[in-house]
């Protein structure tokens with residue numbers, strides 16, 4: 001949007017996304033927002049497609065794994081079909097998770113990975129691997145112009161407060177004065193890239209001549225214990241660190257080799273973790289203050305008849321975070337409020353809850 005040559009159509013089913021993040025552009029003459037699920041075909045006329053639609057936080061992608069794999073497979077097929085029909089260039093945001101629990105370190109694009117095909121993360125990591133395959137098959141068979149970015153852990157302002165990924169969890173916990181939940185053993189590593197660097201890299205990849213796959217991430221590598229200590233030091237030295245149980249198949253180490261991105265796109269990240277975390281803290285503080293559950297709840301009640309993504313409600317309800325329900329006597333219905341989306345009320349049949 002900031003390049004005034006472009007018209008932008010955003011497509012989202014709001015499973016993990018929020019209209020709030022786009023309010024700056026709603027009503028702008030070059031901007032259009034469509035509530036749509038990419039597992040259904042989409043007919044629009046475009047020159048470029050940034051195909052990012054997919055739940056990305058492990059708690060969300062594991063919540064409805066069949067939907068996650070449908071989004072990766074059917075969603076990617078639909079976006080490729082669209083690209084083929086209108087002759088658009090298409091960029092897929094693949095993931096470092098295609099390397100699984102990597103036996104090569106740091107990971108280069110040539111590494112084929114070490115992925116469990118039947119594990120609880122497979123809907124996402126195998127889903128993205130199939131999405132990459134589909135991209136290359138459309139490229140070879142139909143001559144489509146494709147671009148694939150393999151993104152490593154990326155964070156920044158406007159992430160969903162209840163996203164569940166480690167950086168947003170630690171920042172929200174530190175601000176709320178709650179223990180930082182380090183999943184055991186705490187020695188597992190990740191490399192964290194700030195969002196503005198990632199957006200710069202994705203645009204370079206789209207505008208450049210290389211199909212990829214190209215790793216995009218910040219090579220600065222941290223154990224989860226080190227991340228917790230850094231968040232403590234920068235945001236709230238008083239919070240304790242609490243070791244909690246981990247989930248199956250959690251990759252033990254992850255760090256991108258970004259030689260290709262550097263040589264082919266002239267890209268490397270600029271924002272180090274210690275500079276990125278305070279930028280995110282500011283935004284989280286503002287939103288957490290607005291979320292105070294004891295303030296303004298009843299007055300905020302502006303029910304809408306139906307909100308498209310039932311998944312997002314069910315997910316929020318299942319996580320029991322920032323969700324309030326109000327039964328309406330005699331109607332057998334409830335209003336559900338999802339905390340981070342203050343304008344988002346959904347009318348639900350009680351038996352669904």
Ligand SMILES: NC(=O)c1ccc[n+]([C@@H]2O[C@H](COP(=O)([O-])OP(=O)(O)OC[C@H]3O[C@@H](n4cnc5c(N)ncnc54)[C@H](O)[C@@H]3O)[C@@H](O)[C@H]2O)c1
Pocket residue numbers: 011012013014015016017018036037038039051052053054055056057071075093094095096150151152153154155160
């Ligand atoms: N952030 C990271 O660390 C990271 C790392 C690797 C890959 N990626 C990839 O980048 C993309 C964006 O990730 P993010 O971190 O911004 O996650 P996010 O959850 O914040 O955003 C994903 C968006 O996709 C939308 N969406 C999900 N399913 C959809 C569907 N079926 N139809 C339409 N919209 C749908 C969600 O509502 C949300 O707006 C994802 O494809 C993810 O796999 C992200």
Ligand SMILES: O=c1ccn([C@@H]2O[C@H](COP(=O)(O)OP(=O)(O)O[C@H]3OC[C@@H](O)[C@H](O)[C@H]3O)[C@@H](O)[C@H]2O)c(=O)[nH]1
Pocket residue numbers: 056057058095096097151152153154164165166167169170181182183184188190224246247250251
């Ligand atoms: O509260 C938490 C959350 C997570 N963690 C740990 O932090 C590490 C990172 O976990 P996250 O949930 O943030 O994300 P993961 O690295 O597992 O997966 C991410 O990888 C790249 C992308 O494709 C996706 O954004 C996501 O799948 C894991 O080792 C996890 O065990 C904690 O220690 N505490």
